[in-house]
Amino acid sequence: MSEAGLVLDGVSAAYRTETVLHEVDLAVARGELLVVLGPSGAGKSTVLRVAAGLEPVTAGRVRIAGRDVTDQRPGLRNVSMVFQSYALFPHLTVAENIAFGLEVRDTPHRVARERARAAAETVGCAGLLDRRPGQLSGGERQRVALARALVREPDVFLLDEPLSNLDLALRVEMRAELRALHDRLGATMVHVTHDQTEALVLADRIAVLRDGRIEQVGTPEEIWRTPATVFVARFVGSPAMNLLPAGGPLQPAGDPPALPVEAQIGFRPEAVNLDTGHGAPAIVDRIEVVGEDAYVYLTLEGGKPVVARVPTTRRPDRGAAVRVGVRWTDTHVFDATSGRRLAP
Amino acid sequence: MSAGSEAGPRAPGTGAGSPAGPDARSRRQLALMLAPYLAGLVGLVLLPALVTLALAFTHYDLVRPPAWAGFDNFTALVEDPIFRIALTNTVVFAVVAVPLRVLLALGLALLLHRRTPGAGTARAAALLPTAVPEIAYGLLWLWLLNPLYGPINQVLRVGGENGLTALGRTPPQWLTDPTDARAAIILVSLFTMGETFVVLLAARRALPRDVYEMAAIEDATGWDVFRRITLPLMAPVLALLALRDAIASLHFTFVSAFVVTDGGPPPYATTYLSLFVYQTGFEYLRYGYAAAATLVMMVLTLAAVLVQWRLVRRYRRFYPR
Amino acid sequence: MTTVRSKSLLAAALCGALAVTGCGSGVGSSSQEQIKLLVFGAPEELAAYRTLIDAYEAARPGERVQLVEASDRKDLLARLATSVAGGAPPDVFLMNYRFYGQFAAKGVVEPLDGRIAASDAVDPADYYPVAMDAFKWHDQQLCLPQNVSSLVVYYNRTLFARYGVPEPKPGWTWNDLVGTATAMTRDGRGLVIKGTEAEGAARLPAVHGLGVEPSIIRLAPLVWSNGGEIVDDPDRPTRLALDSPAAREALKSLVDLRLAYGVVPSDAEVEAEDDESRFLNGRLAMLMTSRRATTNFRTITGFDWDVAPLPVYQRPVGVLHSDAYCMTRGSRNKDAAWRFMEYAMSADGQKIIAATGRTVPSHIETSRSPAFLDPNLPPRNSQIFLDAIPTVRALPTVSTWPEIEDLSYGILENAMHRGDRLDDVIRELDAKSRPVFARGENG
Ligand SMILES: Nc1ncnc2c1ncn2[C@@H]1O[C@H](COP(=O)(O)OP(=O)(O)OP(=O)(O)O)[C@@H](O)[C@H]1O
Numbered sequence A: 001m002s003e004a005g006l007v008l009d010g011v012s013a014a015y016r017t018e019t020v021l022h023e024v025d026l027a028v029a030r031g032e033l034l035v036v037l038g039p040s041g042a043g044k045s046t047v048l049r050v051a052a053g054l055e056p057v058t059a060g061r062v063r064i065a066g067r068d069v070t071d072q073r074p075g076l077r078n079v080s081m082v083f084q085s086y087a088l089f090p091h092l093t094v095a096e097n098i099a100f101g102l103e104v105r106d107t108p109h110r111v112a113r114e115r116a117r118a119a120a121e122t123v124g125c126a127g128l129l130d131r132r133p134g135q136l137s138g139g140e141r142q143r144v145a146l147a148r149a150l151v152r153e154p155d156v157f158l159l160d161e162p163l164s165n166l167d168l169a170l171r172v173e174m175r176a177e178l179r180a181l182h183d184r185l186g187a188t189m190v191h192v193t194h195d196q197t198e199a200l201v202l203a204d205r206i207a208v209l210r211d212g213r214i215e216q217v218g219t220p221e222e223i224w225r226t227p228a229t230v231f232v233a234r235f236v237g238s239p240a241m242n243l244l245p246a247g248g249p250l251q252p253a254g255d256p257p258a259l260p261v262e263a264q265i266g267f268r269p270e271a272v273n274l275d276t277g278h279g280a281p282a283i284v285d286r287i288e289v290v291g292e293d294a295y296v297y298l299t300l301e302g303g304k305p306v307v308a309r310v311p312t313t314r315r316p317d318r319g320a321a322v323r324v325g326v327r328w329t330d331t332h333v334f335d336a337t338s339g340r341r342l343a344p
Numbered sequence B: 001m002s003a004g005s006e007a008g009p010r011a012p013g014t015g016a017g018s019p020a021g022p023d024a025r026s027r028r029q030l031a032l033m034l035a036p037y038l039a040g041l042v043g044l045v046l047l048p049a050l051v052t053l054a055l056a057f058t059h060y061d062l063v064r065p066p067a068w069a070g071f072d073n074f075t076a077l078v079e080d081p082i083f084r085i086a087l088t089n090t091v092v093f094a095v096v097a098v099p100l101r102v103l104l105a106l107g108l109a110l111l112l113h114r115r116t117p118g119a120g121t122a123r124a125a126a127l128l129p130t131a132v133p134e135i136a137y138g139l140l141w142l143w144l145l146n147p148l149y150g151p152i153n154q155v156l157r158v159g160g161e162n163g164l165t166a167l168g169r170t171p172p173q174w175l176t177d178p179t180d181a182r183a184a185i186i187l188v189s190l191f192t193m194g195e196t197f198v199v200l201l202a203a204r205r206a207l208p209r210d211v212y213e214m215a216a217i218e219d220a221t222g223w224d225v226f227r228r229i230t231l232p233l234m235a236p237v238l239a240l241l242a243l244r245d246a247i248a249s250l251h252f253t254f255v256s257a258f259v260v261t262d263g264g265p266p267p268y269a270t271t272y273l274s275l276f277v278y279q280t281g282f283e284y285l286r287y288g289y290a291a292a293a294t295l296v297m298m299v300l301t302l303a304a305v306l307v308q309w310r311l312v313r314r315y316r317r318f319y320p321r
Numbered sequence C: 001m002t003t004v005r006s007k008s009l010l011a012a013a014l015c016g017a018l019a020v021t022g023c024g025s026g027v028g029s030s031s032q033e034q035i036k037l038l039v040f041g042a043p044e045e046l047a048a049y050r051t052l053i054d055a056y057e058a059a060r061p062g063e064r065v066q067l068v069e070a071s072d073r074k075d076l077l078a079r080l081a082t083s084v085a086g087g088a089p090p091d092v093f094l095m096n097y098r099f100y101g102q103f104a105a106k107g108v109v110e111p112l113d114g115r116i117a118a119s120d121a122v123d124p125a126d127y128y129p130v131a132m133d134a135f136k137w138h139d140q141q142l143c144l145p146q147n148v149s150s151l152v153v154y155y156n157r158t159l160f161a162r163y164g165v166p167e168p169k170p171g172w173t174w175n176d177l178v179g180t181a182t183a184m185t186r187d188g189r190g191l192v193i194k195g196t197e198a199e200g201a202a203r204l205p206a207v208h209g210l211g212v213e214p215s216i217i218r219l220a221p222l223v224w225s226n227g228g229e230i231v232d233d234p235d236r237p238t239r240l241a242l243d244s245p246a247a248r249e250a251l252k253s254l255v256d257l258r259l260a261y262g263v264v265p266s267d268a269e270v271e272a273e274d275d276e277s278r279f280l281n282g283r284l285a286m287l288m289t290s291r292r293a294t295t296n297f298r299t300i301t302g303f304d305w306d307v308a309p310l311p312v313y314q315r316p317v318g319v320l321h322s323d324a325y326c327m328t329r330g331s332r333n334k335d336a337a338w339r340f341m342e343y344a345m346s347a348d349g350q351k352i353i354a355a356t357g358r359t360v361p362s363h364i365e366t367s368r369s370p371a372f373l374d375p376n377l378p379p380r381n382s383q384i385f386l387d388a389i390p391t392v393r394a395l396p397t398v399s400t401w402p403e404i405e406d407l408s409y410g411i412l413e414n415a416m417h418r419g420d421r422l423d424d425v426i427r428e429l430d431a432k433s434r435p436v437f438a439r440g441e442n443g
């Protein structure tokens, strides 16, 4: 897993004069599935477009499978891409769409068709082979786009939100399918999404992107357990992590670490305990029940909000006065000004 | 984002019980908006066309009242060698010039659709001949095609001796050799494809960009991109433009034939139907006869429309709705 | 008619024609008294008509004439026809006798006999009878000829002097013409050259001996001079008949100018530079054309030029060129129109037009006055136009004559420049002209 499949080395990119990627360093190992996670407009698609050669870099180098491809045209980089907009050829049938990349590379017609069918079967759209994109639903189109990317075996797969338009069940299924496919092919994949669950489930590693900068790269576990910044901490996890000033109304239980003056503490809703009987007093504002779980929105004395996740059966009543308790072991500490992680 | 389609907004005046739903209402509005156009169409195009249609069956010299002639004019047309030549010339012109014009416009549109330096100027230049008044354009070509002093033949003679081209052949006799003159008229017509060019430019720009990026990633060659993507995507527009051009070709030979070649070289190398109609109608005062020829021209146009309509419909299947 | 110049006029004409066809009735007169005069011509000619109208309006206070300008003959025909069809014709128009037939036959033109008889100003005896007769249709005087002109040979005296070739003299023969033209066809170094060699483009003549267009109206006087006829029956023609030995010989002489002697410019050369421009530019020694060219040639400053009569085959014959003022039957102001025609036909009116040099006045007295014969204005030999008048003949008056001219022009042009076999040419002229004559009406 050490050999690099795709490397972005200090890459900056701009649309006209507006810089949207700022010296991004990213190394995807061969055979790795890296998920680029970030909010809308963070530059996720731009990362893929730069890797594919569709946008020029303004600084830095791009390497694919050990080759410096910075100045190569897209066709020579040997990548496959699923566009966020699908980019299907409206005048070609599904089969022709999938086989396009093979046919322009002079693969014999019959072979190309056979492989197209196989790829379609992988993503479950084999029944659509004779339709045209205009006759497909959004989800069906997305699967065709995915099949088109999977029909070849390039050095890197670049998948721009390939599952965004599928219903939940299908997304979960496709997610597993994609992971299995990746493991089977041993392919290098860069998968873009703004869905943190998808990222956590799917990724070997996750790169969190924000405003054109990498916030953190790490395994899903690292991202979850040791978010490097407040941004990562709050972006991953739903509802988002609670953040409070370190010296504020709520003091976690246990041995406090050494804290600087300007610090923030963060803890996930599931770390909140409403049953301890001690802790900071708070009032229940509202409650969202999601099946077995209930999200309890509370206001501390002094007005700071806190969210707790409790089993639905043990949820307090609305307007009830409760006590909010957390433990230091479940607490993350961040520098209040930089937002960087301090401890543990 | 709900995928379900919403019902159209219901106009306040339309009661629920009224049979005139929003559909009928919008249709009425449409009719109202179309009315001026339809009136113009009827008054300025259809009525004159019908009158022409009627006059085709009369002897009419513009001066004395028309006299019923039955099919005399048409039988005379069949026997009229000049008409037959004019008809052949017109068809040959359309068959050669229309594809060339559309291809030229397409080539230019594909070359110039990008925002590269100089492209704007080049686009303006491609449009320019269309903006020149037709007569002035004809006169310009009269000078360009001058067999001895015209710039075209001057250039062709560069490197040759004794008025021959570098290959030792006589340069084209644009205005005196029948074949060369026909070629000249086609040449003259080629540069007025500005409108077609503009439409194709817009059509090319409207094509989705990501599709081309996809092709770039798959390393499709320029030829593959043209053949497999651009051409099929633009085919419906191309077909419509070719159709329009074929209809227009019946007319845009007129000024060049009138001004540049005067229907010659003898006997009638560049006498097209339009010129024939003008001459017989307005110079020889055989208006009824000219009307009959016009009618033939219209039928011809209709045939061209039908043939190409079928082609367009074949491409329709690409875009089912 | 395929000259650069005439085509540019033609082009401008088209704009006008299209404007008129759409709105024949839009030409309605603004005032009851104003009459409209439809003419065509070069800018100098149009200027002359404006002068004529100004003089008329000055001489007859209260009279108003509006000049409607067509740019050439075809434009004029189209305008006239469409305005008549639209019910608002001009009151007076000017037209050549070769083309007025179709309007005469269709009753567009108002007969003038009654008005002439009642007029103090117009006396038919004051005008050349050959011109007056050309505008009689079924023995009615339909129009009043403004001019009478015949075909002559313009020649570049300076060139003749330079090459030491004797100038054409009255009474010269066709052979003299061929000899002179051959001697005047020169290359760039001034050496005599045979223009037929030019086909291989080896050496192009710098000066051609003669310019003559291969048209039926140029051919006609040759045929007549040789004792032949161009149609089977001059009074009731049914076909172009050049199959008589005399006519055939004349036709052969004409095409031989190009095919055998190469003294006239090739078709490509004519397309490149029409004969009139070629003469103006000093590259044509002689040009066979009517009085019309004089206006243009008076702008020449670089050389001296003059006119000579047509060469004689067997007996001297000329061909009539004449335009006349015609009144439309549909005019709403016939009296006012007639008053203007009277003035235009008077000595005063004729002098104004004659001053342009374009016409030989039909008014006998004016034609003999300095207004026409002014020795200070070229050509010095204007007298030969008058000398030719007794021998000029008119072409047949058939309503379809314009079509005859157009169709014969193409055939004759190919005969002269492409070398079509004479028998085929004659047969084709015969066959193609028959249906056109058959459709026509005779005057
Ligand atoms: N063609 C373009 N021209 C100008 N600016 C662009 C262009 N494409 C993207 N941008 C800008 O660049 C930034 C990054 O865009 P990008 O498409 O990479 O975002 P993204 O992370 O993929 O967002 P999303 O999740 O909505 O797809 C955005 O601010 C966007 O407005």
Ligand SMILES: [Mg+2]
Residues within 6 Å of the ligand: A044, A045, A046, A084, A160
């Ligand atoms: Mg995106």
